[in-house]
Amino acid sequence: EVQLQQSGPELVKPGASVKISCKASGYTFTDYNMHWVKQSHGKSLEWIGYIYPYNGGTAYNQKFKSKATLTVDNSSSTAYMELRSLTSEDSAVYYCARDGDGNYPYFDYWGQGTTLTVSS
Amino acid sequence: DIQMTQTTSSLSASLGDRVTISCSASQGNSNYLNWYQQKPDGTVKLLIYYTSSLHSGVPSRFSGSGSGTDYSLTISNLEPEDIATYYCQQYSKLPYTFGGGTKLEIK
Numbered sequence: 001e002v003q004l005q006q007s008g009p010e011l012v013k014p015g016a017s018v019k020i021s022c023k024a025s026g027y028t029f030t031d032y033n034m035h036w037v038k039q040s041h042g043k044s045l046e047w048i049g050y051i052y053p054y055n056g057g058t059a060y061n062q063k064f065k066s067k068a069t070l071t072v073d074n075s076s077s078t079a080y081m082e083l084r085s086l087t088s089e090d091s092a093v094y095y096c097a098r099d100g101d102g103n104y105p106y107f108d109y110w111g112q113g114t115t116l117t118v119s120s
Numbered sequence: 121d122i123q124m125t126q127t128t129s130s131l132s133a134s135l136g137d138r139v140t141i142s143c144s145a146s147q148g149n150s151n152y153l154n155w156y157q158q159k160p161d162g163t164v165k166l167l168i169y170y171t172s173s174l175h176s177g178v179p180s181r182f183s184g185s186g187s188g189t190d191y192s193l194t195i196s197n198l199e200p201e202d203i204a205t206y207y208c209q210q211y212s213k214l215p216y217t218f219g220g221g222t223k224l225e226i227k
Binding site (some may be wrong): 035044045046047059063092100101108109110112113 | 154218
């Protein structure tokens, strides 16, 4: 059974950085792209970017290019997203989602979401 | 960026109804269109990919159709567990973009 288990809620101060994790199980981690999606409170979904664990290749939404960095640790089948220079605009729920087909991507399995609150 | 528009932000229907949720793209996207369901607890699931392909394990009462810029998700015979918000998403061009969501409620 495919599962994506994300790290717990985070409360961080403005200007700081945070690293959210997404541990995958139930499939070969390096075979599938991993995407990250932002959902601000009460709003829709925004695609941040994806990483291909096999070679670490990435693609980002230009809007998040200076905000987010995607990495993986293949030894533990874990994907990470680091967010830097945090402001209140970064307060949101962040999801990781597996890409079921890299050529015609659809997000077939999602993590439970990690709530990030940026506040002093 | 391709803008995805779900003109109906909320919809009320009765159990057993047939419900159609619409989504339009700001430019044609070659049927590269997915639908997702988000439950009130935040859980997100894939329902339909490539416009009309049903994801594994999704009940057959869900179906998708459309082409060019206009797409729709249909739920036949609405059940209580279908209460959720539904999002369309295009993957024709980067960045991938989502519609604003349609919240489905029971009348």
